[in-house]
Amino acid sequence: MKTGRILTGVYGLDKLMDGGFRENTINSIYGGPGVGKTTFALQYSLFGLDRGEKVIFVSFEMSERQILRDCKDIGWGAIKDYVEEGDLKIVHIFGEDLEFPSLDITEIIKKSSPGPNPRIVIDPFTYPTFYSDKEKRKSLSTIFQDLRAFGTTVVVLEEPADSATSTNCGGDIHTNRLLSTPLYLSDTVLFLQNLGFGEMYDRTIRIMKHRGSKHGEGIYPYSIESGLGIVLRASKKQIDRVMSKTKFDDRFVQAIEKTRTMGKPGEKLAVKIGSLRKNWVLDEDPQQILDLVLEEEKKSYENKS
Amino acid sequence: MKINLEDTLDQLYDIEGIEACMLYRIDGVPITIRVPGYREHLLETMFWLEKHISRVLGEMNREGLKETIFYFRNSRILIAPSSRSTVLVTVAKAEANQQLISLETLRATKLIEICVT
């Protein structure tokens, strides 16, 4: 696993996300009713708990009792033990009770946290956005900043029933005022969808955004299985598309060689090309890109010289 | 015979005369595609498809159409539902053997249906 990564706990997802969530980031799970957002959040929590991590679960809708009952029904009854042991803290808040969301939420989380650097879940994150309309972006930005400093957060966002995004995989998030801001501010956005035909591609996850990481760009079918939760069923080919390819290594090596004639800028370029080499996932030859980059960098170097 | 969605698309893509094949979800989201590298005439076709596919699929769903064929530039675009939530699109050269391509496309839709249901 890449260092600085938090495993999502969703089977089959991490390899499409360069190893999982980045530490101390905000990761939004977004989708319509019944797609499995809360299941995702619980699965993320349970995965960490099973590995000795601490979790704080902030719920705006369900009480602790409801959550534990739902977990028991999925086959995760053991989560109750974590509550009793103090590793998991479930906080049930009514959104209307928040007066200053940007202060309240983070305070509540800090006070309730069972330990340092916990996994944080906020389910759903709709209330604060409704509540503070005027300074929404600033308020959210502050909340997110604070949460990043505190732990790795999964934020569940409910797609409104009249959302224009419901038919195009969340591609057009600009049209939805209520969602666009938290999605823009998040480090990772996962879009879950369920069309309801009962076929393989009805339930799909799409990785809309995953800052600083390579990730799969397709739609991936998933199912919700008793005892396991969400299981992603990407095909071998889909996974292969996200894996780095080594067959063009010689191209990169040659390109790096060429940077040696460019002095200090060349050294920096060599590092960039090295990074590109490590993350090259395409089956196509990178030669065209490398030629373009080298040509422009060389031109600029020669002009400056 | 073990059926695999990706293999089915690979086999379809290998058919003589087929330039590209795509599996779409009924809402217009592409599930998996097979296209060659950069081909300008294909690019135009793909842009056209991107703009119209959702509407076409909606109409097909509403009218219960079994297949729809468009002729765009020098390509023949065959759109055939493969299951309740997926649709297979093949882009073939206009001069290819359309009868056999239709047959193979329909064969692929049957295999895809087995995979996704």
Add this chain to the structure above:
Amino acid sequence: MLLKGVKTKSITFFTNKKDHEQAANDLIEKARLRNGFNPNLILFYATLKYNGKYQSMLDIFHKEFGEIPQIGASVDGMIFPEDMRTDGAALVLCRDDDAQISVKGVNEKGVINSAEKLAGMIKCNNGCIVLHFPLVRVPSVLKSAEFFAKGYYYSKKCRGATIENQKEYGRKFAQYCDNDNIFYLPPTILEIFAKQTGYSVPIIGVNVMHTHVRLNSPSIFCNFKDIGGGIAALVIEKQDVNTIYDDIFSEKGKTMEETRRNVSNEFTIIKEFKAIFEKNVLISLDGMAPVEAVENLIYATEKKKEDLLGNLEKGNYNLNTPYGLLFFNKKTNGVFLLGIGSYYPFEMFPFYVNVSDYSNDVVLAYEFVEDKFESFISGLIGSNHNDKFVFFFLDVLVVAAFGEKVFEYKDKVKQLLGENYFGILSCSPSAYIPLKYQRRNYLSEAGKNIFFSSGGTNACLEI
């Protein structure tokens, strides 16, 4: 699937990889996984996808399998236990320890000459012969141009000439087509082979022709050689080989009149013509050029003209047509159905049966075949196929006639035949069937015990 306890065993491997070498290697790799199976006959059939590349593929197989009898051709489709495909290549390995199997082929100048030469090379007392030859060989650009030029020339000569002279030009054109191996005439060829074998052994003629015509096609494969427009024979010397032929039509009559009555009950007659023909060249219908005589009746001619002139090289010249000219055989009382609707840019209409023994009264007709779905595989129905390898030949017309429904054949055939079979889709097969093997009085009798029609026939071997 490898079957135990049966005499002729077969395994089929299929590929449709784009690149011909990859395809051949893919087949070899799959075959290697079945080590322990040593074939003594190899069948190789491939669609036009690999046109021009067959020899490379055959070389790869030759290197792998050595000197084993091999036969095959370019076809339009294949049916085997796992699937039914119209694009790709199939390699069938067969083993039969009871049979003596040989494959021979020739590619001489002249169709009759080739057939006679090949017939002289083979011997079969008991078993069957399967011939592979093109029904119509489309040669290279140069040769095609020559064909069109000859057609124009003789057609022009016919204008205003007496009937005798017209027939003379028709004869010359027919001779040219024979000399240049353009049209193979199944009844003529079958007669040559039947005579050579003492009329004792059934012979199937696999008439190879593609629905989408392309230059330098079709191709015949013989012992790992692409012999192009040559003729190849698979000889299986074995007891208990069952050869079945059937067609989709009703029975012929005992007299010509009865046959005509049966035909008018079965077909929808559009028009009757008085035909002038010589050998396998139709010179006129009611004094008009054949295409001209029918063009207003079938409405397909203009499109065909565009296709031929514009698209032959691209392979978009479609030979399918629902219309047919019915020729009545004066000797057998059978009928030959000639699909009409193809376009020649000249007036004469050459085709692939010598109709010298046929009546000058011909009929333009069509037939609804929607309710004849199972008739196209009638040869496979009702026979005892237990533990035998079934090698069958179906009319590719079914694709045009039934479209998507054609896939039902895959399941139907599997139901009928089990796991030990292989079939090809090409032009409808012809056959010489000795009387004792005939199931009924086939309408498609083109010569004594020789059967052929340009659509609606099927044949199979149970080995």
